[in-house]
Amino acid sequence: xxxxxxxxxxxxxxxxxxxxxxxxxxxxxxxxxxxxxxxxxxxxxxxxxxxxxxxxxxxxxxxxxxxxxxxxxxxxxxxxxxxxxxxxxxxxxxxxxxxxxxxxxxxxxxxxxxxxxxxxxxxxxxxxxxxxxxxxxxxxxxxxxxxxxxxxxxxxxxxxxxxxxxxxxxxxxxxxxxxxxxxxxxxxxxxxxxxxxxxxxxxxxxxxxxxxxxxxxxxxxxxxxxxxxxxxxxxxxxxxxxxxxxxxxxxxxxxxxxxxxxxxxxxxxxxxxxxxxxxxxxxxxxxxxxxxxxxxxxxxxxxxxxxxxxxxxxxxxxxxxxxx
Ligand code: DP6
Numbered sequence: 220x221x222x223x224x225x226x227x228x229x230x231x232x233x234x235x236x237x238x239x240x241x242x243x244x245x246x247x248x249x250x251x252x253x254x255x256x257x258x259x260x261x262x263x264x265x266x267x268x269x270x271x272x273x274x275x276x277x278x279x280x281x282x283x284x285x286x287x288x289x290x291x292x293x294x295x296x297x298x299x300x301x302x303x304x305x306x307x308x309x310x311x312x313x314x315x316x317x318x319x320x321x322x323x324x325x326x327x328x329x330x331x332x333x334x335x336x337x338x339x340x341x342x343x344x345x346x347x348x349x350x351x352x353x354x355x356x357x358x359x360x361x362x363x364x365x366x367x368x369x370x371x372x373x374x375x376x377x378x379x380x381x382x383x384x385x386x387x388x389x390x391x392x393x394x395x396x397x398x399x400x401x402x403x404x405x406x407x408x409x410x411x412x413x414x415x416x417x418x419x420x421x422x423x424x425x426x427x428x429x430x431x432x433x434x435x436x437x438x439x440x441x442x443x444x445x446x447x448x449x450x451x452x453x454x455x456x457x458x459x460x461x462x463x464x465x466x467x468x469x470x471x472x473x474x475x476x477x478x479x480x481x482x483x484x485x486x487x488x489x490x491x492x493x494x495x496x497x498x499x500x501x502x503x504x505x506x507x508x509x510x511x512x513x514x515x516x517x518x519x520x521x522x523x524x525x526x527x528x529x530x531x532x533x534x535x536x537x538x539x540x541x542x543x
Pocket of ligand 1: 233235238324354409410499501
């Protein structure tokens with residue numbers, strides 16, 4: 220017996236960052252986060268449950284992929300569906316994998332949707348968000364389009380650690396320009412980078428203590444469509460995250476010279492009157508948050524920054540969806 224489904228989920232970029240986990244299983248976040256989903260960056264994933272398979276197998280961007288992180292995730296879906304059929308996963312990103320462009324977010328969101336549908340389950344968006352979180356914390360947000368907020372939750376079972384939609388893309392069509400400065404896979408992935416932070420960084424408690432007020436300020440600014448305040452909070456959360464990363468033993472430095480050059484370029488553009496702010500995840504790429512209508516000019520400027528290999532301009536994207 221075979222059953223299959225294909226889903227597409229888009230990458231997302233946090234404006235208020237998630238970093239650090241609270242005690243408990245499977246990516247219970249220590250802090251909430253707020254993100255935007257990106258239209259131009261996505262993952263397509265097909266899951267086939269196939270009785271003839273003796274083990275799960277996976278392919279990512281046409282290459283065989285390790286199932287160490289995938290089988291425990293599929294086990295959650297199998298347990299829920301009451302099956303124990305093994306699966307074949309075929310996944311493709313339309314952007315460089317593992318280079319700080321949030322491939323685990325779009326990847327696990329697409330996998331959650333494809334795997335549950337292939338297993339005959341119809342989860343609602345909140346349940347899908349909870350499931351995606353168990354693959355990768357940031358994936359919980361990629362279930363939704365536009366602006367989304369991930370709740371930290373307080374329960375041990377994670378049933379209140381899910382994302383919710385805030386605004387649809389058309390409600391506030393801000394643009395993102397991604398400046399790619401390196402396409403190699405990053406050296407320290409997020410899960411490892413944020414493990415045991417309480418013992419590894421003296422700044423961690425301060426990060427956690429201030430997260431609620433950062434989230435509250437961002438909620439208000441988004442509701443008011445106050446681009447300058449959203450942008451200022453976005454840069455602040457990014458720089459605070461990277462300060463925390465640098466303060467971790469051993470210190471994490473995700474930036475290269477072109478990353479820093481692009482940050483300065485964004486600030487120069489802003490001083491010259493363009494409404495644009497930067498943010499950076501656990502990798503060297505710079506993402507510029509642009510007010511509606513300013514993406515093209517920002518992309519042109521960032522393409523000329525020394526060390527920037529490529530720019531991608533994107534509008535906000537839609538929710539994860541089944542495509543076959
Ligand atoms: C810097 O979601 O990749 O991008 O939950 O361990 O899979 P795991 O981590 P992940 O971390 C994302 C960290 C970040 C900030 C963010 O997206 O909020």
